[in-house]
Amino acid sequence: MNILDKIAARKREEVEILKEEVPVETLQMLPHFKRKCFSLKENLKKSKTGIISEFKRRSPSHPEINLGADVAEVTKAYEAAGACGISVLTDEDFFGGSLDDLAVARETVKLPLLRKDFIIDEYQLIEAKAMGADVILLIAAMLKPKQVEQFSKKAKALGLEVLLEVHNEEELKNNIFDTIDMIGVNNRNLKTFEVNLQTSKDLAEKIPGQYVKISESGISDTTAILELQKSGFQGFLIGGNFMKTEDPGKSASEFINELKSRSK
Template sequence: MNILEKIAADKRVEVATQKEEVPVEVLQLLPHFKRKCISLSENLRKSPAGIIAEFKRRSPSHPDLNPEAEVEEIVKAYEKFGAAGISVLTDEAYFGGGMEDLSLARESVKLPLLRKDFVIDEYQIYEAKAMGADVILLIAALLNEKQIEKFSKLAKELGLEVLLEVHNREELDNSLMPEIDMVGVNNRNLKTFEVDLNTSKELAAAIPEEYVKVSESGISDTAAILELQKSGFQGFLIGGNFMKTEDPGASFAAFMQQLNKENQ
């Protein structure tokens, strides 16, 4: 069993418990459930930098990334210094996150929020909407074609945008749906955790123009962004590069200052 399969197995148990504790009918009564979502895809199209800055405390590849990080201060800095959107890890077992982080982020900023998690059940989509997310992530390596279709249609019904994550051409060809807004190419192989930015470059031309192209993982300098922009990428999901530092907000500010200088 590889790490992705293990995460999925654990997630099924977690979601089953959560369904019993907080049914969908209760989620639908929460204030954010009726909130109009903010478009991440529009922000990325308009942004010269297109950074989706990520909040996470740890990951399987970096178990001690920033375990004591507080979400409010960091997401406010992300917003202040020019992020186009913010990704919030809500998986607890492997990333040290939770739905409370998403809720606190929603109360702290006006940017579009991506709920970053391993979606394997429709319940999680209702949950994302209820807790203030604007976008959900669907991982092609984790889902079959019918699941991606069902989940993306439900997301659109609830007013959420969809970021589809792929790792190779086969996943891309089998997973594109009209309801998808953005296609993210994960440069990190979720089975081996090896990172290769060429994954984004090789898949760029195969992603139809109607989808916003997002490059994910392994981006640690502004040069990588400038190079990927040449391949048509408008979004860049970056988390570990900032979160591994003592002050993620300050690290993000310095990164954006350098990027804006190079983009002039």
């Protein structure tokens, strides 16, 4: 059983409990449920940097990234730094996040927010909208194509944008749907945790042109982004590289400013 299998099993248990504790009808009454979402896709299309800064405290491969980080402080600083959007980890067991983190971020910033979690049930989409997300993540390695199609349709009906995450050509080919907005290539091998940016470069030309391309994981310098931009990538999800520092917002600001100066 790999890490995704473990996460999926735990997530199924978690969602069943939540459905009992917080029914869909309750979520639909929350103020953000009727809010018009901000567009990450459009932000990335018009940006020269395309940085999506991520808030996370830990991960299975790095159990202590920044356990004491304050979500309001960090997300506010990310916005000031010039990020196009912010990814917020809401998985508690494996990443130390929570839906409260998403809610606080929504009250703090006006940027598009990606709910970074492991979606295995439509309930989580309603939950994401109700708590202030603008974008949801669907991980091809965890879902069957029929589920990707089903969940992406439901997300669009709720007004959410959809980021599909793939790791290889097979996952990409099996999940091309009109209800996907952005395709993210995860450079991390989820079985070995090894990271290789070549994964993004190899898949770039195989991603149809209507999708905004995002490269995820293992991006630690501006040279990597300049190279990935040549392959057509417009978005770059960066978490650990910022969060592992004492001041993630300052780290993001310095990174984005360097990228801007090199992009001229």
